[in-house]
Amino acid sequence: MNEAHPSTNPRPKFQGRSDFARELRAAVEKALAGADKRHTGGWRIALKSLIVFAWAVGAYLTLILWASSWWLVLLCMLALVLGVAAIGFNVQHDGGHHSYSSRGFANRLAALSLDVVGGSSYVWHHKHNILHHTYPNISGYDDDLEAAPFLRLAYHQRRHWFHRFQHFYAWLIYGGLSIKWQLFDDFWAVIRGRIGQHRMPRPRRIQLAFFVLGKLLFYGWALALPLILHPVHVVLPLYLLCAGLLGIVLAVVFQLAHCVDQARLLEMPSGDKPIPRGFFEHQLDTTVNFANRNIVATWYLGGLNYQIEHHLFPRVSHINYPLIAPVVRAVCDRHGVAYRETPSICGALASHWRFLKRLGRGMQLEAGAAAS
Numbered sequence: 001m002n003e004a005h006p007s008t009n010p011r012p013k014f015q016g017r018s019d020f021a022r023e024l025r026a027a028v029e030k031a032l033a034g035a036d037k038r039h040t041g042g043w044r045i046a047l048k049s050l051i052v053f054a055w056a057v058g059a060y061l062t063l064i065l066w067a068s069s070w071w072l073v074l075l076c077m078l079a080l081v082l083g084v085a086a087i088g089f090n091v092q093h094d095g096g097h098h099s100y101s102s103r104g105f106a107n108r109l110a111a112l113s114l115d116v117v118g119g120s121s122y123v124w125h126h127k128h129n130i131l132h133h134t135y136p137n138i139s140g141y142d143d144d145l146e147a148a149p150f151l152r153l154a155y156h157q158r159r160h161w162f163h164r165f166q167h168f169y170a171w172l173i174y175g176g177l178s179i180k181w182q183l184f185d186d187f188w189a190v191i192r193g194r195i196g197q198h199r200m201p202r203p204r205r206i207q208l209a210f211f212v213l214g215k216l217l218f219y220g221w222a223l224a225l226p227l228i229l230h231p232v233h234v235v236l237p238l239y240l241l242c243a244g245l246l247g248i249v250l251a252v253v254f255q256l257a258h259c260v261d262q263a264r265l266l267e268m269p270s271g272d273k274p275i276p277r278g279f280f281e282h283q284l285d286t287t288v289n290f291a292n293r294n295i296v297a298t299w300y301l302g303g304l305n306y307q308i309e310h311h312l313f314p315r316v317s318h319i320n321y322p323l324i325a326p327v328v329r330a331v332c333d334r335h336g337v338a339y340r341e342t343p344s345i346c347g348a349l350a351s352h353w354r355f356l357k358r359l360g361r362g363m364q365l366e367a368g369a370a371a372s
């Protein structure tokens with residue numbers, strides 16, 4: 001359980017825009033224009049969407065209709081989990097940030113894919129686009145740091161004796177968090193009109209209709225249809241296993257960008273003081289890229305291994321991140337701003353392990369705590 005949360009109203013502001021931010025923005029715009037690129041994903045993201053949807057639907061139909069041996073069931077489950085995660089990484093995330101297409105309708109449709117696979121695009125918008133993207137790694141504001149009392153992911157969260165072992169058991173907790181998200185968290189956020197301590201306007205009319213229809217559709221394909229075709233003692237364990245695996249995949253990928261030893265964790269300044277740094281500088285202080293030269297990871301993760309570029313320019317599609325990354329790095333170098341990167345997935349996993357271990361034992365991260 002957290003200790004006293006900071007006030008949530010009004011939301012704190014960052015310092016005004018710096019020369020660094022102006023130059024960064026201009027350099028990235030020039031790179032996108034010069035290469036005749038659009039901010040959005042174009043045909044490449046449309047093709048990718050077809051591939052990941054065909055992957056997930058193919059795995060699902062094989063699982064519920066034709067898989068008769070245990071090894072084929074396990075194979076289809078794994079393919080389904082990775083396919084659903086790929087929809088989240090590559091389609092929903094860009095749609096939610098309006099970078100999927102220049103057409104609003106296509107972005108909305110892509111964002112709604114989250115409702116089909118068990119989440120709520122409405123709650124996600126407030127939790128991810130507003131709280132996480134504005135205040136990454138700021139305790140009490142970034143909801144991605146909230147897994148108390150099971151995990152301690154920020155300095156001001158209370159430390160319990162069992163956190164000493166959190167680097168061993170966190171991976172299982174991530175699986176449980178996904179099941180909790182699908183079955184409980186979205187409903188609780190809508191009923192309370194809050195995410196954590198932060199107000200969220202309750203969905204109304206069309207938003208509420210999409211919320212309810214999305215949940216019905218998800219429970220329809222994930223539980224009701226399999227229960228018509230198979231006994232409950234087969235369906236329920238397989239559902240829990242799939243949802244758990246999905247949670248581990250999603251949480252680990254997101255944690256590798258922020259909850260790592262090289263990223264900084266902050267607390268909000270007290271009173272009405274502004275955050276003592278610019279918005280762009282804060283994103284670079286709290287975000288780490290990983291495995292940028294791994295073409296399979298870059299394709300599959302939908303740019304979530306390029307989180308620096310994503311946090312600086314969330315309205316640019318992930319398709320363009322490898323193009324703008326060298327530009328971002330060059331501007332950072334010119335201004336002496338740290339551009340943090342881990343070369344491999346294994347290195348990033350080890351860094352997350354160290355993050356959990358240090359927080360669980362009450363130690364500072366390697367990056368230390370930025371002044372607030």
Ligand SMILES: [Zn+2]
Pocket residue numbers: 093097128133310314
């Ligand atoms: Zn995002």
